[in-house]
Amino acid sequence: MSKVLIIGAGGVSNVVVRKCAQNSAVYSEILLASRTKSKCDAIAQDIKNIPVHTAKVDADNAAEVAALIRDFHPELVLNVALPYQDLPIMDACLAEGVNYLDAANYEPKDKAHFEYSWQWAYHDRFKEAGIMALLGSGFDPGVTNVYTAYAKKHHFDTIDTLDIVDCNAGNHGQAFATNFNPEINIREITQNGKFYKDGGFHEIPPMSEHKSVDYPQVGPRESYLLWHEELESLVKHIPEIKQARFWMTFGQEYLTHLRVLEDVGMTRIDPVEFQGHKIIPLEFLKALLPEPGTLGQNYTGKTCIGCQLTGTKDGKPQTYFIYNVCDHAECFKEVKAQAVSYTTGVPVMLGGAMMLSGKWSGKGVFNMEQFDPDPFMEEIGKWGLPWNEAFGSKLV
């Protein structure tokens, strides 16, 4: 029975709070804080079985976060705020000696990076403080890391290749909208593609490599090679992997919108002088686009995310695909969220439960694949993200 501080009040936070309340054997009390307290209140008002308090906090400010922690005494901080805010929130946890979990790696505001180096640099300080940080406990990164560790533990002696495939075949009925924070979404796909091969990372121009992938329960969808942060941690922690890639689906209309927005400069993350103010075009674009949290209501279709691995088992070649399929409309029925928020929020709750129950423990900064996958895999289906596996056929 644990108290947690949840920071952030977007689409993912809504799922995390509801799922924590469903898991009241572990989560007994929540303080939900974000820059806009009214967004916290809107989420909290639906939760009846455990107390959910709300507060206003500027998560860029470590001292403000630390003050909340001192007042509330949580055992764990679940960070589902903006990735820019990972470091100040980690600083606050260090200062107050509280465990930390997030779902997306730190990224500086002025440049798209998606690297773990900044957060891994906290390892010794977390270790010395006797506390634990669990990084990237969403779906991808997160469940994909656990899938890979699970495959390694049960189905491979050696993994040669890893292809993470992420398909959203949903339709939200909007001309253009992003499924999670548009700033992050657009940063991710306007930077160079990058993959791991033969001991090094290789860059390619943005969206320049793509192929049709036939997703279970969805069908063939054009999928684009792009950089995703879990590749960095997975090849570090499973160094036998010779090649690791990440693929994501995009519709032609989405790509056309993106190309135009780049053409005119609206995806820039450097500030532009405008009428005496410094405006970051991508932030202004975000203000115009629909809030991802509002997309759920009329969302139809499914997501399919998984890991395809090749390698050897008992001296024979092995090909294995492990994946989840999630339905937008069913997610909305359950927690008033679309599947992209849902698939990210459930693992935040469950990763936290692994820490609070002591099934995953350590002192320092960790990624998901560093822990025994079995207790997580035993529970994740029950919380809404059942997994399937297929042997033999190759998707990518």
Added chain:
Amino acid sequence: MSKVLIIGAGGVSNVVVRKCAQNSAVYSEILLASRTKSKCDAIAQDIKNIPVHTAKVDADNAAEVAALIRDFHPELVLNVALPYQDLPIMDACLAEGVNYLDAANYEPKDKAHFEYSWQWAYHDRFKEAGIMALLGSGFDPGVTNVYTAYAKKHHFDTIDTLDIVDCNAGNHGQAFATNFNPEINIREITQNGKFYKDGGFHEIPPMSEHKSVDYPQVGPRESYLLWHEELESLVKHIPEIKQARFWMTFGQEYLTHLRVLEDVGMTRIDPVEFQGHKIIPLEFLKALLPEPGTLGQNYTGKTCIGCQLTGTKDGKPQTYFIYNVCDHAECFKEVKAQAVSYTTGVPVMLGGAMMLSGKWSGKGVFNMEQFDPDPFMEEIGKWGLPWNEAFGSKLV
């Protein structure tokens, strides 16, 4: 030998100043004023044969404009600033008793209109003050109005239909840019299309009617029916016209960009709350796009703008097309401007010369078609915009 005040320092202004200097028999001294004095200085520094003074002015502020007029004593104010500023500049001319000319009709900031009503409402006051305003002395409106008056005078007893066709077949090598003020350009084409038929104006959804038009020296180009202000004045002053339409070419890429920018809300002209400031999305977009004045350097290809008329002459059916073809690269060689700025700027200079020489005179507010077209048509070719005519074949 006359002194003129030129307000505005964009691409058109650059052409007007250079053309006035070429016509030093009429224009002897210029005061060039705009919000940004450095832009005036950049234009003025190339002019050696007549004095060009520069000044800073906020053209939204009639009192500031009036103060400039009092200091400089011009005979005429050439307004090539933003259309929002037509009324304060007209107010200043009224206050100081100075003649006025512009190239685009007044438009309020908060709503796209393109109607003459606001400026026509100044007629009695200009008349009482004994001064003259010449509205819309660019190419379209402007030369197209004179073409129509010329056709009426020499080639028709009765005009039945008028189709103004405006083709820019140039290539500026940019992913997306507008050829004149992007705010105005985008306002023009995101509003409903409108045409005149059988005594009334009829609206259609934006860009919903289009056809291929085979332009002389250019070839076939898809052309879209849209509203253009000269239709309003031409059917008022030549009331026999039964149908009047305006067509403009757009490339598929341009339209795709426009559709996306509309989808995401970047063409909105209502203010959006953003980080404590009120930002008009279209104005912010304008700040990101290339300045139209900078497009000239690598611009290739031609423009073709003209009027196709049908009706009767001497009891027989008459079909007539009168047009100009202008080459972007040649314009740049002559005046460091692309053809869209050039075709607008030359008629500003010549319309002003018509007023200053007394060939066109009156007290009140006038459109170009209200004057004898012959002296204008005699000169316009010499200043860089020669015209061609064709009888018989129909383009539209």
